[in-house]
Amino acid sequence: MNDNIRTICENFITNRDAVKKAFSLESEHMYAASACTLTAAGVTADADSLKACKKALKKGTSVISNLRGMIEQSAAVRLYISGEPEEYLRKTLACYDIIKKELGRSEYTSLLALFMADMTDESGAEQAAVKAKDIYKLMSKDHPFLTGSEDKVMAGFMALTDKDSKTLCDEAENCYKLLKKRFSSSNTLQTCSHVLAMADGSAEEKVARVARLYDLLKESGRKYGKNTELTALTALSISDADEKALVDTICEIDDFLAEQKGYGMLGFTKQSRLMHAAMLTSAAYQHDTALSDAASTATTVAMIAAVEMAMIAVVICTTTTTAAAASN
Template sequence: MKEHTRISCEQLIENRDRIKSVFSWDGGLINLACAGIFTSKDMTVDEAVLEDCKDLLKQKVSVFSNFRSTARSPIAALLATSSNPKQILENGLLVYEMLKKDFWTSSYLPLAAMIIAQMSQPSQYEKIASRTRSIYDLMKKEHPFLTSSEDSAFCGLMALSHKDDDAMIEDAEQCYSNLKPNFFSSNAVQSLSHVLALCNGDLDTKCKKTMELFEKLKTAGHKYGTDYELPTLGVLAMSGGDLDEIVQEIAEIDTWLSQQKGFGFFSSITRKQRLMYAGIIAQKDFLNKDTMQTAAVNSTISLIIAQQAAMCAAIAASSAAAASSSSSN
């Protein structure tokens, strides 16, 4: 394994452990998603700063708000990695109020608000919030029963794009049609198609590269997850790196992680979830290469997409676990 890759792996684990000391009641996947936010920016968690951001949420947001539900910890992590947490939270809450005019509240809507607040200027918030709903309506028209609250996060990302709305949705729909026969989960394929629609390039080529990477990983004995992990595969396929090199690096990272505490056979993190984080770390390496200057999608946006996909996966898994626990009582 490359030295800088090993450092990223060690930093992910250190960040996870530091986050656990602040959010001790959160599940392993939520803590890992938060750790990924810091690691993607080459930052080590400062527990005091993270604790301050946790308190800031308590001060500024009602206990009944979705900002303090399942998304609380990832939002605190996003704030802690910013230069001005208080201002970013104020901006995020402003965008959230705009989005609430057009969306039912959910654990995913605060994520969309925070991403929009961080990636755009206040003068653009109203327009982007409105566009987020327009894109959601176009999605809903194509898949009325499939499109749900979790898609609002990806709609927010798509609303930041310079691409035409209709063109993006048409691209996403074609990618969905091409890829769906290969996977069982319609929701996961829809999210993957949203990722690919954000990327430039011929849609057949994008789908082909994604499937080629999936098959190469499978052949190497590292079958990628086909549920909430799937969107991050699209980012990897579009990173501009050589697919064989990507597979080799993911395999090395996954093997190393499997030997670490909290990632082994008896941990709460599944093998496919671990592989997703191996992919996210590998993606970070390939996005830092010079090839990304001419790759299909901007490196900053790519990291945000992967970060958001990981947060959505953590929230979905936590929500499912809570529902299962509730039904068994």
């Protein structure tokens, strides 16, 4: 393991522990997502500063704000990364006021506003929101039963690229159909197809690269997950880096994580651990892409958002299951 990869791994653990101190008694899945977001941003967090951002968020929003609740931790982390929590929150709320006019109110559109505040100004957010609404309508037309509020986040990122709405959705549909021949989790594959649609190259080439990474991991003795985990591997596939080098890095990070607290027999599953390894590999290779600067930024942040959405979905599912069990 080279020094850069080791530093990323160690920062991830430090960030995870800091987030756990700042947000006690919350989901381990969200702790991992937040730690990855911090690590990908190249920062090492401390609990006290995260708590201060959490306080700034509560001071600047009402108790019924969609920036609170399920995505509160994600919001506080983004405020911390900005280095200017109050100003970042102001920009986020301004973006949300714009976005909700086109995409409605929800925690997912609030999540989109958080990222949009970091990637464009209010004028850009307005243009992106109008285009995102058009993209979302096309998504819903292609997959009326699969498309939900979470897809508005990806529509927002797709809207920031130079490709027109129809081209993006046609490309996403082509990728989806090809992915479906190999994998089965429809909701996850829809998200994966949205990420791939933003990248250059043919649908066949992009999907084949995802499949090769999956197969190389299998050949290395690692059974990578085919559900929410696939989102991280798809985002990683966009890197121009050598496929074997990417897989070797995932395996090295996976070995490192296996020795860390929280990844033992009573911690994350091996598939979740591999997903975290893929996420951290993306952090290491995120600047090595074939995309233009604007598209690269959108796709990199889209990967982080997609993983956070996957984590939120896990939390919601776990909460629902627990509540149902308690009522019986």
